[in-house]
Amino acid sequence: xxxxxxxxxxxxxxxxxxxxxxxxxxxxxxxxxxxxxxxxxxxxxxxxxx
Numbered sequence: 001x002x003x004x005x006x007x008x009x010x011x012x013x014x015x016x017x018x019x020x021x022x023x024x025x026x027x028x029x030x031x032x033x034x035x036x037x038x039x040x041x042x043x044x045x046x047x048x049x050x
Contacts, residue, residue: 004039006036006039006040007036008036009036010035010036010037010040011035011036011037012035012036013033013034013035014034014035014036014039015031015034016031016032016033016034017030017031017032018030018031019031020050029050031050
């Protein structure tokens with residue numbers, strides 16, 4: 001888990017080149033071109049699940 005504090009710009013790229021590894025299948029995903037607007041749009045009750 002991690003926390004992200006938005007800067008308020010909906011079009012700014014957030015969490016660029018952050019890699020996360022799945023503990024079950026060992027797959028690694030790297031976040032690219034993920035904006036703050038997309039994070040707000042896909043969040044539920046202030047929580048974003050990837």
